[in-house]
Amino acid sequence: MMETSDPPIVKLPQKRFYRQRAHSNPISDHNFNYPSHPKELYKDKCPDNKTWDELYPSRGDRKVEFADVGCGYGGFLVSLGETFEDKLSIGMEIRVKVSDYVMDRIESLRALHPGKYQNIACIRTNSMKYLVNYFEKGQLSKMFFLYPDPHFKKSKHKWRIINPSLLSEYAYVLREGGLLYVVTDVEDLYKWMTSHFDAHQSFKRLSLEEEKQDILHDKLLNRSEEAQKVERNHGSKFLAIFKRI
Template sequence: MASDEDGHARKFYGRRRGRRLRPWREQLFDEALPRYGLPLPEEDAAAPLDPAALFGEPVDALWIEVGFGGGEHLAAQAKAHAQARFIGFEPFVNGVASLLRYLEEARLGNVRVHADDARPVLERLPDASVDRFFLLFPDPWLKKRHHFRRFIQPETMALLARLLKDGAELRIASDDMGVARWMLAHVTEHPAFEWLARRPGDWREPPADWVQTRYEGKALAQGRRPVYLRFRRRPRGQDVG
């Protein structure tokens, strides 16, 4: 089993199921997920993945969201950007069922869903193949002994630096200031990423094309102000720290 830089065995941490799905949602999950699921080749679990093969057509722009929660953000972005192709990662079955409902209602064919850990798939994607990457309100893993479980780590930043095209955007959001500082520190420490904030209050303002998530709405209702962080992948050759 692979390990991170501190020797922790790398595996998925987090819930995979919540309350039992209603019968119609369970049927939707069983019937729709095979249509929207990421068609990973079974013969070689480590073989490189071609985005064109995953969508059955050339891919001009690939957008990725890791941990899409209830799927409202991913579905809205896919509807607004029909020319792009999207891959959403979410191991939580209830969240996947929610996204599938949005995809079916809007008849969105530009989305592929992977109901499991993102990292093994991301590691198989080609260099400079991703145009935009979203990580919105990830699990904060607040206890210090659990910080190694957070998605943003030095090894993850190296992976994202490899995957993102020059000029591609990385968007991160959190309603926990400790986690926001952690993510900001790790991203800005990597020479491949430029923080796009220009004014002190920029990280409190969502981007112009922002789509509010269900979790975000609850946080705001409870008085928690989210932080919105945007980064650009520097051109290769200018990312030497």
């Protein structure tokens, strides 16, 4: 009688093997492959990029609706997949090792929980440059910018992922009535971001009561690795939600 070998043990990746510096210059010319048009991602093959069907094995005819921009180590992205099982969420991360970690984490979660976590994926890209290469006009219903790099020096404010020129791009890919979420532990950055949103004609801020009624309110403040770090350091968290009008 033939002996059967035990299936390989699947373990979640350990972050200590994927450490990378916290900051990345989004203006520099990183080596990125990106689609020339969002339609490329729906073809059988997309040169140098995975198609949506490769990223989401059970996609069917669904399109990505949620984008976690600068997803870090993917804690909140995983929470999105658990909270909205019928929606496709994408994490977008510029750092090589960090995005590798999230991809390996998702692969391990899928192996550990067959049939689950098929609705989340991660790509390495520069969202400040190539966002519209991935999404069609009005495709997204939710966008998340959680604990973005504050780029404290005034000369580097142009590197901030929330700035007047980029808000128009976010308005382009976000459908009418869609929501954009920002969270930070830096009060000056919070004031910077909210002031630019308030000045933009395509966004209207939700009231505090409306923010608290959002199903993601507590998760935004607690589920990402950065949020947990802020909690350990007894820092403050500043949240704002804007509707695309």
